[in-house]
Amino acid sequence: MRLDYLSIFPDYLAPLGLSLPGKAAARGLIDVRVHDLRDWAHDKHRTVDDTPYGGGAGMVMKPEVFGEALDDLRIDGATVVVPTPAGRPFSQPLARELATRERLVFLCGRYEGIDQRVLDHVATRAELVEVSLGDYVLNGGEVAALAITEAVVRLLPGFMSNADSLVTESHEAGLLESPVYTKPASWRGHDVPPVLLSGDHARIEAWRHSEAERRTTQRRPDLLAPVTLDVPGEAGGADDT
Numbered sequence: 540m541r542l543d544y545l546s547i548f549p550d551y552l553a554p555l556g557l558s559l560p561g562k563a564a565a566r567g568l569i570d571v572r573v574h575d576l577r578d579w580a581h582d583k584h585r586t587v588d589d590t591p592y593g594g595g596a597g598m599v600m601k602p603e604v605f606g607e608a609l610d611d612l613r614i615d616g617a618t619v620v621v622p623t624p625a626g627r628p629f630s631q632p633l634a635r636e637l638a639t640r641e642r643l644v645f646l647c648g649r650y651e652g653i654d655q656r657v658l659d660h661v662a663t664r665a666e667l668v669e670v671s672l673g674d675y676v677l678n679g680g681e682v683a684a685l686a687i688t689e690a691v692v693r694l695l696p697g698f699m700s701n702a703d704s705l706v707t708e709s710h711e712a713g714l715l716e717s718p719v720y721t722k723p724a725s726w727r728g729h730d731v732p733p734v735l736l737s738g739d740h741a742r743i744e745a746w747r748h749s750e751a752e753r754r755t756t757q758r759r760p761d762l763l764a765p766v767t768l769d770v771p772g773e774a775g776g777a778d779d780t
């Protein structure tokens with residue numbers, strides 16, 4: 540997978556050379572390129588923003604600079620990811636979808652946002668995906684791009700050494716994970732649940748599953764999607780009682 544990042548703070552993306560993406564790059568699974576957006580500015584101050592039409596606070600990222608950068612990067616046919624609080628909520632299914640693409644190009648905005656015409660233009664040349672990490676505000680797209688990258692890259696075929704850890708973990712199963720323990724069996728008055736010391740793998744699996752369900756019910760009931768049954772001959776479904 541080829542990964543491009545356009546940012547006015549390329550140093551913010553330095554972690555891409557470390558840990559997980561660094562490992563994937565070393566294995567030849569990804570080809571990472573970080574670009575300084577200001578390289579495509581023309582004036583001596585390398586300006587990338589301007590005041591908003593219609594007035595209001597803050598600055599807007601100018602279309603021409605992104606336009607020339609996207610031309611040089613030849614984004615045609617790529618998937619362009621724009622981190623923004625106005626985007627599609629990021630999720631494990633969306634990470635899985637992005638992991639199937641050959642090339643992701645991240646546009647990291649700062650200030651109040653990117654001129655809408657950049658996004659409209661991108662949509663005519665590439666697959667545009669605006670993504671939000673959640674209902675809170677970050678100062679720019681860089682940290683979000685890192686998070687999205689980490690979620691996607693670890694799903695690439697050949698990345699994970701232990702394929703099991705992908706399917707049993709949180710969210711892949713639609714449930715939060717059960718709590719985990721390691722030695723010692725007793726620590727500061729807190730004991731490991733005895734079932735985990737029993738050696739009975741069927742009982743351990745059953746315990747883990749019920750703990751996962753209990754935790755999910757308590758902390759994230761929204762993850763327990765309602766089951767809808769289509770009963771033949773009835774118009775409604777499971778909601779009809």
Ligand code: 6GU
Nearest residue numbers: 622623672675677679683
């Ligand atoms: Cl993806 N980007 C920015 N800039 N802010 C955010 C976000 C993304 N998700 C939540 N807040």
